Amino acid sequence: MIDDSKPIFRQIAEMVENDIVDGRLAEEAQVPSTNEFAAFHRINPATAAKGVNRLVDDGILYKRRGIGMFVATGARAVLLGRRREDFYEQFVRPLAREARKLGIDGGQLAEMLARERGGQEQEGNAMNQKEGAL
Amino acid sequence: MSIQIVRVDKVTKTYRELTALDGVSLVLEQDKIYGLLGRNGAGKTTLMSIMTAQGFATGGEVRVFGENPYENEKVLSRICFIRESQKYPDDFNAGHAFKSAALFYRNWDNALARQLAEDFQLPMKRRIKKLSRGQLSAVGVIIGLASRAELTFFDEPYLGLDAVARQLFYDRLLADYAEFPRTVVLSSHLIDEVANMLEHVIVIDKGRIILDDDAENIRGSAVVLAGRREAVESFAAGRPVLHREQIGALVSLTLDGALSPAERREAQDLGLDLGPVSLQQLVIRKTLDVGAAPGSGITPAPDPTAPSSTRTGASR
Numbered sequence: 492m493i494d495d496s497k498p499i500f501r502q503i504a505e506m507v508e509n510d511i512v513d514g515r516l517a518e519e520a521q522v523p524s525t526n527e528f529a530a531f532h533r534i535n536p537a538t539a540a541k542g543v544n545r546l547v548d549d550g551i552l553y554k555r556r557g558i559g560m561f562v563a564t565g566a567r568a569v570l571l572g573r574r575r576e577d578f579y580e581q582f583v584r585p586l587a588r589e590a591r592k593l594g595i596d597g598g599q600l601a602e603m604l605a606r607e608r609g610g611q612e613q614e615g616n617a618m619n620q621k622e623g624a625l
Numbered sequence: 626m627s628i629q630i631v632r633v634d635k636v637t638k639t640y641r642e643l644t645a646l647d648g649v650s651l652v653l654e655q656d657k658i659y660g661l662l663g664r665n666g667a668g669k670t671t672l673m674s675i676m677t678a679q680g681f682a683t684g685g686e687v688r689v690f691g692e693n694p695y696e697n698e699k700v701l702s703r704i705c706f707i708r709e710s711q712k713y714p715d716d717f718n719a720g721h722a723f724k725s726a727a728l729f730y731r732n733w734d735n736a737l738a739r740q741l742a743e744d745f746q747l748p749m750k751r752r753i754k755k756l757s758r759g760q761l762s763a764v765g766v767i768i769g770l771a772s773r774a775e776l777t778f779f780d781e782p783y784l785g786l787d788a789v790a791r792q793l794f795y796d797r798l799l800a801d802y803a804e805f806p807r808t809v810v811l812s813s814h815l816i817d818e819v820a821n822m823l824e825h826v827i828v829i830d831k832g833r834i835i836l837d838d839d840a841e842n843i844r845g846s847a848v849v850l851a852g853r854r855e856a857v858e859s860f861a862a863g864r865p866v867l868h869r870e871q872i873g874a875l876v877s878l879t880l881d882g883a884l885s886p887a888e889r890r891e892a893q894d895l896g897l898d899l900g901p902v903s904l905q906q907l908v909i910r911k912t913l914d915v916g917a918a919p920g921s922g923i924t925p926a927p928d929p930t931a932p933s934s935t936r937t938g939a940s941r
Contacts, residue, residue: 495901
């Protein structure tokens, strides 16, 4: 939801980006209108429009006159690329900082990550088997 | 896009000894929602009265829709001013008030007024004198919304309205504004409730404007920094400080000015916690600390051993 940490138009743009990355908004799907964003998040419509227009300028969304805004083809790949670039700053650095604070060394951290990934893969395998059974 | 609706130029208002407005200049642009914020007695109502020609300025000039608003029917019919304590004739009920408003405001939407009256569960036939404080506020809110005036002022319109009714007002204001854009000035103490609706914020304190900026520029323009005293002080050295709090060896500072990503990283590497400052907190910091002597009892006394540069904000 909207918070005070940064401009609202950026938060709106990031929410739409998130929905595209997660696949909740498919490419060529229509995104809500600025007035719908404004009413839903209880924000100024001009601010909502600024957030959406930023994504249009960025090529993530495009406008169809008189119809609305749509997710551009290829938008997800562009966003994924950017997110991967930001991943180190956003997630790895804070993780390493907290680990240092707690006295968790590099080897232990690597072991934890391997364990987490292993768990995920097992879950993934289990799901695949289920799907196979169906 | 940015057509000027109101222009206030060096307006002063004095009542005998008291200076209510002290050289106020501002511009209101078309189709924006403004927040006019400040403490009681800061001059908000006086300023709105002058912009709506319900009060006279002692000095300076006011232009509304490019003209002098005083006794100017052409201008006044485009303005709606909902006062906190609006008076109605003794024998009026809400229905009478709406009928009068319909005669005066050319964009009046009667269907909207009826719908809102139903939403606010306003008794239409009871005399306004007999209404509760919240119902009286609802009458004003409904007139303010249904008039669809090009320039609408709401002066603390929520007195007596409960949280549900206030949310109803905010939602209807946003919805109707989205459909029929107009210039709205909202004066409020409940800053957290209205902050996200505002496009532009004007803060008035002791008759002077101390902040006049887009809400989006203000958001993130201050930051709370907390951590061990030495680390906080060394990071904050030379930056304007709006507020400080201290508990034991821990210090929390509200810094005026946004931090760059590199500065945020630096602060985090020093083990400092960073937090956002809401518009309400910022207004409190700016209107409390301006002119308040350090250690006046309102804010915790600053550490006398702290570098003086970190206190510049408090003495501004």
